Amino acid sequence: MLDERIIQLQKAVEQPCPECNGEEYIIKDNRAIPCECRHQKKLLKSFKSAEIPPKYEHVTIENFKEINSTCAKLKTMAKRYAENFTPGCTGFLFKGKTGSGKTHLAVSILKELIFKGYSGLYTNTVDLLQFIRSVQFNAWKYDELTEMMDHILQQDLLVLDDLGAEKVTDWTRERLYSLINKLYENNKTIIVTSNIDLHELSLRLGDHTVSRLCEMCMHDTKFPDKDYRRVFLRHFL
Ligand SMILES: [Zn+2]
Structure with a gap:
């Protein structure tokens, strides 16, 4: 019985990210910007270290x-x-x-x-x-x-x-x-x-x-x- 939000985070980071192909950055207007998956990975890390x-x-x-x-x-x-x-x-x-x-x-x-x-x-x-x-x-x-x-x-x-x-x-x-x-x-x-x-x-x-x-x-x-x-x-x- 886990917090549903953490389950969703775990699922999201376990799958290869279709947006950035695992690079964690996407190119927009010739600039590299952090992909959403980078944020999700950081959040999950914060939960584990808590x-x-x-x-x-x-x-x-x-x-x-x-x-x-x-x-x-x-x-x-x-x-x-x-x-x-x-x-x-x-x-x-x-x-x-x-x-x-x-x-x-x-x-x-x-x-x-x-x-x-x-x-x-x-x-x-x-x-x-x-x-x-x-x-x-x-x-x-x-x-x-x-x-x-x-x-x-x-x-x-x-x-x-x-x-x-x-x-x-x-x-x-x-x-x-x-x-x-x-x-x-x-x-x-x-x-x-x-x-x-x-x-x-x-x-x-x-x-x-x-x-x-x-x-x-x-x-x-x-x-x-x-x-x-x-x-x-x-x-x-
Ligand atoms: Zn990504």
Whole structure:
């Protein structure tokens, strides 16, 4: 169950392009101009490099179900946000229980922006910290840490999923502060999802990190408690 637009893109780039015979440029008025297939290939590459997990490949703003008035408002807000996005603009901190639709909406905004030509990356907080841990203390792999950070800082949007799910230690607190502060200093846009409220996040991550997040994100977005995943499946399947 994939996003139909991505299926169409995949089909388009798999077939030899009749317009340019695979050259990616066409000649018009004695000038070489990029063929539409070049744009499609670039888009598909952006989707692949966004690292959206297969579980969320089908999600779109359109298929975010309006199971109640709060979800309807969230859907409208996401549409407007994607329409008016500019790199460096304020992001979101989506709060709500597991299964409330936070990741669905965060990923669908990311996908919408990629369709508009922006770059973006999905990352799960626990996975990101595990990766950092695996390379940070390994002299042979330390360059990968710099490369990863450079890669993150090149994106127009970062989705940081499930903040607060990590085991809290001094090390995770420091790493998360360092990451979020780097994004803050570089004027980056992030959409963060979390199962826990701001007070609890402050206790776990520290005030410095959470105050940075609050400056970078609209943080009054609370998802309804109802299990969105179950209702979504009932509507969708
Ligand atoms: Zn072409």
